Amino acid sequence: MSPKQSGRRGFLKNSAALIGAAVGAIPAAADQPMSDNMESKDIKELIAYGERSHFVKSIRFPVAERMSPDDFGMTFHVVSPIQDQVGIITPSSLHYIATHRGSYVPDIDPSEHRLMIHGMVDRPLVFTMDELKRLPSVSRIHFIECIGNRAKPSHKTAEETHGMTSCSEWTGVLLSLLLKEAGVQKGASWVVAEGAETVKGATTIPLDKAMDDCMVCYGQNGEAVRPQQGYPLRLLVPGFEGIHNIKYLRRIKVVDQYYMTYNDYGHINADARVAALGTQLGPKSIITFPSGGQKLLGPGFYEITGLAWSGGGAVKSVEISTDGGQSWKAAEFRSPCYPMAHARFGFNWKWDGKECVLMSRCIDELGTVQPTRAEIGKYWNKPVDKDFQVPGADNSVFPWRIASDGSVHNGLA
Amino acid sequence: MGSRRINWLTLLFLLPATVLGLNQIATAQSPTYGVGRTPTAEEVRAWDISISPDGKELPPGHGNAKQGAQVYLLRGCGACHGVTGSEGPAPTLIKSDGKTKSQFPCLVPCVNDKNVMALHSPYATTIWDYIRRGMPLNSEGNLKPDEVYALTAFLLFKNGVIGEDDVLDQQTLPKVKMPNKDGAGMPPAWKHGQPRLAGYP
Numbered sequence: 001m002s003p004k005q006s007g008r009r010g011f012l013k014n015s016a017a018l019i020g021a022a023v024g025a026i027p028a029a030a031d032q033p034m035s036d037n038m039e040s041k042d043i044k045e046l047i048a049y050g051e052r053s054h055f056v057k058s059i060r061f062p063v064a065e066r067m068s069p070d071d072f073g074m075t076f077h078v079v080s081p082i083q084d085q086v087g088i089i090t091p092s093s094l095h096y097i098a099t100h101r102g103s104y105v106p107d108i109d110p111s112e113h114r115l116m117i118h119g120m121v122d123r124p125l126v127f128t129m130d131e132l133k134r135l136p137s138v139s140r141i142h143f144i145e146c147i148g149n150r151a152k153p154s155h156k157t158a159e160e161t162h163g164m165t166s167c168s169e170w171t172g173v174l175l176s177l178l179l180k181e182a183g184v185q186k187g188a189s190w191v192v193a194e195g196a197e198t199v200k201g202a203t204t205i206p207l208d209k210a211m212d213d214c215m216v217c218y219g220q221n222g223e224a225v226r227p228q229q230g231y232p233l234r235l236l237v238p239g240f241e242g243i244h245n246i247k248y249l250r251r252i253k254v255v256d257q258y259y260m261t262y263n264d265y266g267h268i269n270a271d272a273r274v275a276a277l278g279t280q281l282g283p284k285s286i287i288t289f290p291s292g293g294q295k296l297l298g299p300g301f302y303e304i305t306g307l308a309w310s311g312g313g314a315v316k317s318v319e320i321s322t323d324g325g326q327s328w329k330a331a332e333f334r335s336p337c338y339p340m341a342h343a344r345f346g347f348n349w350k351w352d353g354k355e356c357v358l359m360s361r362c363i364d365e366l367g368t369v370q371p372t373r374a375e376i377g378k379y380w381n382k383p384v385d386k387d388f389q390v391p392g393a394d395n396s397v398f399p400w401r402i403a404s405d406g407s408v409h410n411g412l413a
Numbered sequence: 414m415g416s417r418r419i420n421w422l423t424l425l426f427l428l429p430a431t432v433l434g435l436n437q438i439a440t441a442q443s444p445t446y447g448v449g450r451t452p453t454a455e456e457v458r459a460w461d462i463s464i465s466p467d468g469k470e471l472p473p474g475h476g477n478a479k480q481g482a483q484v485y486l487l488r489g490c491g492a493c494h495g496v497t498g499s500e501g502p503a504p505t506l507i508k509s510d511g512k513t514k515s516q517f518p519c520l521v522p523c524v525n526d527k528n529v530m531a532l533h534s535p536y537a538t539t540i541w542d543y544i545r546r547g548m549p550l551n552s553e554g555n556l557k558p559d560e561v562y563a564l565t566a567f568l569l570f571k572n573g574v575i576g577e578d579d580v581l582d583q584q585t586l587p588k589v590k591m592p593n594k595d596g597a598g599m600p601p602a603w604k605h606g607q608p609r610l611a612g613y614p
Contacts, residue, residue: 071502118457125449134448181444192463199547206603253463262543265534272598279600280609371614379614
């Protein structure tokens with residue numbers, strides 16, 4: 001139960017792998033032509049565990065505001081190349097990363113990991129990973145989005161504006177099953193969830209949510225949850241702001257009040273409405289093609305495509321504007337629409353070669369429509385200029401400006 | 414006579430049946446799968462580092478700001494937070510004039526001094542809890558309760574919340590009047606299938 005920092009260990013492993021690969025590569029080079037870019041891994045390694053083509057370059061990068069690794073070697077926030085992704089599942093290797101405080105990715109031996117459920121329960125329980133896997137499992141597709149996923153005028157690409165949302169198939173046990181097994185006592189109203197990383201990141205979650213659809217996950221996209229995503233066990237709180245999805249989950253305490261952990265207090269605000277807007281996430285969408293940094297190759301047909309999601313349920317419809325929000329037309333779904341999951345939309349479009357502004361907006365199953373910055377400003381009675389910061393989680397409609405040369409730019413700039 | 418005897422007999426049969434009935438109710442609330450084990454009280458004590466705003470889980474111990482200044486030095490806090498707590502590279506611990514944006518990392522949204530440690534939490538327990546679980550870097554969870562009380566007192570004193578000689582302990586810590594004591598809107602009650610904020614566009 002003592003997570004070790006994997007930094008140095010990882011470095012040693014990588015060095016060993018490089019030496020091994022260099023030796024192994026000599027006969028291969030003689031047998032067949034190899035590009036300079038050819039992956040240097042041994043073919044046995046690639047047979048054992050494959051990897052993408054070296055022609056595919058899509059990568060994550062740390063947010064500009066705070067570098068990862070930081071001065072202490074910790075990882076903080078890393079954005080996902082959302083503009084390169086197809087379908088609705090984010091490759092595990094490209095899932096955005098956010099950590100409590102900034103964290104070393106712990107190297108947890110699953111045979112030593114335990115989950116404790118205690119507090120206001122009749123029967124406190126401790127589970128090993130093997131025991132959790134004996135219980136009835138569920139697999140569900142859900143997005144996780146960080147509250148810091150906030151487009152700024154200075155951002156160039158969709159990775160920067162919207163790269164802190166990702167969607168995976170998560171596998172595990174319903175938290176409600178574990179809580180029923182422990183027997184929640186009368187008077188309980190919240191649960192505190194806590195991770196096993198060095199900082200023991202913790203948040204407070206409404207008991208109703210915990211009993212509704214939260215999952216204790218050991219699987220992500222068909223394999224074990226990745227270390228950067230909480231191996232061996234993470235909590236999933238579908239549709240809630242990312243920080244609630246505790247990684248390295250080691251403890252659930254059932255309590256009768258909001259605990260105001262360090263990670264909770266960042267959500268509080270003098271205005272309870274702002275706190276509400278930072279808990280369950282609203283309907284949101286982003287056009288991933290064409291998006292910032294891409295270029296249209298002259299007038300003609302293009303499919304406008306992107307992702308839509310909502311913390312309030314499944315996406316019901318998506319609308320596209322090609323005239324800066326003056327008129328809206330229904331997009332088509334190119335994927336199934338699961339509750340609290342990314343949905344892929346498409347819109348057949350013929351570009352006339354003139355400058356225009358593209359927007360998408362998501363309508364969820366509750367009937368909530370993704371708002372524009374102007375609508376949000378009106379609600380708060382605040383002027384909407386470039387500096388206007390949407391209170392709570394920002395789910396505002398985002399514009400891409402297509403210049404007449406086909407280049408795509410941030411419409412907030 | 415005979416019927417009365419039968420009644421007695423019936424009662425004798427019913428009594429155990431009633432007890433059995435109660436048992437069945439108890440069974441309905443018992444675990445379905447029976448997987449997992451019961452932790453010992455000692456295990457729960459060792460693992461449970463959560464501190465509620467009313468402080469009921471706070472361990473015995475005490476400390477004031479003067480002692481906290483010593484702990485700050487002895488535990489090397491200044492190596493990351495600076496000699497006075499504002500020199501970085503770790504997030505600043507002392508509030509600024511409220512105008513300048515800290516050049517050192519903090520959580521989003523990082524505006525002025527809104528993220529000076531947990532100064533804006535309505536409860537001092539948030540600070541105590543975080544120091545105990547998350548500090549110091551690379552030796553988290555090793556501070557003694559007295560040290561955590563003292564460091565909390567030191568930081569609250571440096572931010573003008575308490576006096577230099579005020580002693581924090583199990584009783585006094587939850588009673589500290591934080592600057593934001595009445596300025597915290599709580600997250601809403603959550604219900605499945607409800608929009609996040611009624612009336613919001």
